[in-house]
Amino acid sequence: MKNVILTLIFLGIAIFPGIAQKSKKGFPAEIGxxxxxxxxxxxxxxxKTLDTIKTLGITDMEFSNLFGKTAQELRKLLDERNMKCSSFGVGYDDLVNKTGEVASNAKTLGASYVRVAWIPHKAPFTLEVAKKAVxxxxxxxxxxxxEHGLTFCYHNHGYEFQPYEKGTFFDYMVAQTDPKYVNFEMDILWVFHPGQDPAKLLNKYGKRFKLMHMKDLRKGVTxxxxxxxxxxxxxxxxxxxLDLPAILKAALKAGxxxxxxxxxxxxxxSQVPQSITYLKNLSL
Incomplete structure (x- = not known):
């Protein structure tokens, strides 16, 4: 009788693998x-702000501002809390005109990435601006x-998705930038807001996306x-x-x-703890 039961269980698992394999609960990557x-x-x-963030269980930071500190001072505060800065965001002008200083600050902070989140322009975004940015x-x-062992990423902001030829200006920028030196940080809200699908974009460009901003857009907003x-x-x-399960599945696959x-x-x-809870309970 025991052997019969075991056989039935084995057959059930083989025929209906979902019985034995439930979706793992919780977003598997570190939340920054x-x-x-x-x-x-x-x-x-x-x-005190770092203390607040660490209380939420978060130790991975992306800094876009030194908040009146030197890079050394900020690094000390991070080290004291066993926190890290993996990405350092800077303005476009500093990237172009103070590249060495940017690199020095990023390395002092311990970052592996340097990020820019806005291309200066007067609307509408044009091919000329895109060419200069490239x-x-x-x-x-x-x-x-x-010279510094750092990876540069450009953070999309919505205007890049205006139509251009058979695609968008964003497609143009991906095609014209050298993947050895230029990659991307996807802000999922600023992909969705101009009418694009973040999951499809991740599937299209795969490993060009190294970083991600996770955020959501209020229902009803056009x-x-x-x-x-x-x-x-x-x-x-x-x-x-935003369809976060689909987006985050695609992001994990893209690396x-x-x-x-x-x-x-x-x-x-109130919203950040709610977002963390959502990610911890997400089944992918």
């Missing part, structure tokens, strides 16, 4: 944080990689190519319009290395 989420708090007290990114990215929306339209993950929560809203104290 963009400093911009806590920008107002960081401006008042960097140390030139600047290739040049600066080569310096960062060959997007455009402006790269702007009121900060109140940032909502807790899983409560907005995205760092995932940062970014919430620009004034409701960070």
């Amino acid at each position: 944080m963009v400093s911009y989420t806590y920008r107002h708090s960081f401006q008042k007290d960097v140390a 030139e600047d990114f290739n040049r600066a990215g080569k310096i960062l990689k060959e 997007g455009d190519f402006s790269g702007q929306t009121p900060v109140e339209n940032d909502v807790a993950l899983g409560t907005g319009q 995205v290395e760092h995932y940062y929560i970014e919430d620009e809203s004034p409701s960070v104290s």
